[in-house]
Every structure is written in structure tokens, then in C-alpha cells.
């Protein structure tokens with residue numbers, strides 16, 4: 001186990017960010033303890049509290065900067081796995097390669113345990129890193145839903161509103177940074193009504209994507225990207241061919 005200062009951690013963050021940002025990704029550090037103190041027992045990550053991890057976020061430009069070039073280079077037509085998932089695996093492998101001398105465990109948003117639970121709750125990880133604000137039903141003093149109804153929570157990014165995805169975490173399992181100072185996420189919505197409206201849009205109208213525009217974002221998904229995600233996975237092949245051909 002290596003103990004590092006906050007300054008040294010900022011160096012690691014800069015290096016990781018310079019690897020990922022040309023492809024439209026952001027990375028934000030957090031301590032495993034901050035995550036573990038929020039989640040229930042079955043979601044605990046098995047590392048000590050000061051272990052350093054990063055949440056990896058894809059911004060709207062990831063589609064053009066990482067995904068389309070990846071499609072062009074990979075044999076997606078014969079791929080069994082979802083092309084976006086494959087592409088994320090490719091970039092997460094690049095993180096491990098960049099730090100070949102360190103032990104890194106990467107966990108994707110789509111990975112599950114043998115009992116089918118998500119291996120990591122990326123919304124909680126995003127919130128404790130301070131990168132995004134995770135709005136949940138319990139943020140409201142009063143809410144309009146009946147008590148039995150499950151209301152899913154949703155994160156907002158300070159710049160991109162809902163136009164981003166939380167792709168997973170990279171855990172530096174042999175690095176501890178006791179000094180890392182916690183950053184609270186920015187309060188993006190200011191009133192209870194706004195939070196209720198966000199949760200309503202995410203839970204009842206997520207397919208119209210209006211939850212993503214609850215604030216005016218700096219950037220949104222391109223037309224191609226919207227068309228891609230609006231198409232059922234089984235029908236995406238012609239679109240993939242078109243994207244590759246036009247690139």
C-alpha cells in the first residue's frame with residue numbers, strides 16, 4: 001500500500017484527464033470510504049476507506065471523439081456485445097495500460113454480480129466525487145407520489161444537465177490518499193418544485209429526454225447520437241454502417 005499526498009493525487013488526476021479528455025471523458029477522484037458510507041451492505045466495495053478511485057463520465061462529445069472512431073476500427077458487425085459497452089471496455093483498458101505499474105480495478109456501469117446486482121452504483125460514486133448532483137426522492141420534504149411507488153433518482157451535471165453518462169469507476173487499489181478533501185456537488189436546482197419536476201420527468205417521461213434539459217446545457221448529444229440511442233439495439237446496424245461510412 002502506498003500513501004500519497006493530495007498534490008500527488010492531483011498529478012495522477014491530470015495524467016488520467018489528459019489521457020481521457022481528448023475522447024470526451026471526464027474523471028473525478030473520490031475515496032472508497034465516501035462511497036461505502038452511503039450505500040447499503042450489499043453494494044459495499046471491498047477496499048479501505050482512504051483508497052483512491054475515479055468516476056469516469058462520458059460527455060456529449062464522446063460519441064464523435066471516441067465511439068465513431070472506435071466503430072471504424074473495430075469489427076462491430078460481428079460483435080456480440082453492445083458496441084458502446086465494447087468501446088468503454090477499450091478505453092478502460094487504456095487506463096490500465098497507462099498505469100501498468102499500479103493495481104487498478106475498473107468496474108463498468110453495466111457489470112453485475114452473480115446475484116445480478118450492479119457491481120457499482122455510479123450515481124452515488126458521481127455524487128460523492130462532487131462531479132454531479134444525485135437527486136433522490138429523499139431530497140424532498142414533501143412529494144407528490146404514493147408511498148409504495150419506487151421513484152428512481154437521477155444525476156445532473158453542472159454543465160451538461162442530463163446530457164452525459166456515468167460509465168464506471170477506476171479504483172487504484174494500492175493507493176491511499178487520506179488527505180483528499182471532499183468537494184460537495186454543485187446544487188444545480190434551487191427549489192423543491194424543480195427537484196420534483198426533474199424526478200417526475202425522469203420517472204414518467206424519460207423517453208422524451210426532457211429530464212436532460214431541466215437546465216440549459218452547455219452541449220447536448222448530436223443528432224447522430226440521439227438517433228443512435230433512440231434506435232432499438234437490434235436495429236442499429238444500418239446506422240453504425242452509415243456513421244462509419246460518413247467518418
Ligand code: B12
Pocket residue numbers: 038039040041043108109110118119120121122123124127128134136152153154155156162164165166167202203204206
Ligand atoms: C438497473 C438500472 C436501470 C433499471 C432500474 C432503474 C433503477 N434506478 O434501479 C432500468 C432498466 C429500469 C433502468 C432504466 C433507465 N436507466 Co438505468 N441504470 C440501472 C443501473 C445499471 C443500476 C441502478 C440500480 O440498480 N441501482 C440500485 C439502487 C438500489 O440504487 P439507488 O436507488 O441509487 O440507492 C442507493 C443510493 O440511494 C445510496 N444512498 C443512500 N443514501 C444516500 C445519500 C446520498 C447523498 C447518496 C449520494 C447516495 C445514497 O444507497 C442506495 C443503495 O444502498 C445504473 C448504472 C449503475 N451501475 O449504477 C443505470 C442508470 C441509473 N440508468 C440510467 C439511465 C439514463 C436510464 C434510462 C433513462 C435509460 C437510458 N439508459 O437512457 C432509463 C430510465 C429509468 C426510468 N425512468 O425508469 C443512468 C442515469 C444517469 C443519471 N443522469 O443519473 C445510469 C446511471 C446509467 C449510466 N451509465 O449513466 N435503469
